[in-house]
Amino acid sequence: MSPPEFERTFTVLWGDIDANRHMRNTAYSDYASHTRFAFLAENGFPMERLEALAVGPVLFKETTEYFRELRLHDRIVVNLRVLAWAADGSRWSVCNELFRVEPGGERVRAARITMEGAWFDLRTHKLRVPPPELVAVFDALPRTEDFVALPPRRKG
16 A cells, blocks of 8 residues: 655645746746645654754755646645655655646646755755654655665765
């Protein structure tokens, strides 16, 4: 049995719209980021705890693929899944998919955002392996169909 889906529902706001009356490209990233940090907070890692642990996520790459337009007042659902993961939690790639929810409830995929990253030590400003309890939280996320296991962090 796979872990439950983590997702959040939003309504596209006026400030999210560009000159073409579509959701601006950076708003896609904002909703994806909000969903990732909601996941952390709801699983015991709000910003205050990450700060106390002196650890934070760092992104190396973010890619957005657009499939359908999103417009003002559209209701959207954003999910979070793991695309690639090192067993020690040191490196990862996650995926957010954004869906427009039609009046009848059907979901239409609007975009897919993938991010590659790692965990950053806020004191030393170097990459690090996260605490085991944080590894366990991410390890419980659903995986994408094209999930890849990554090698653990090399020492040195």
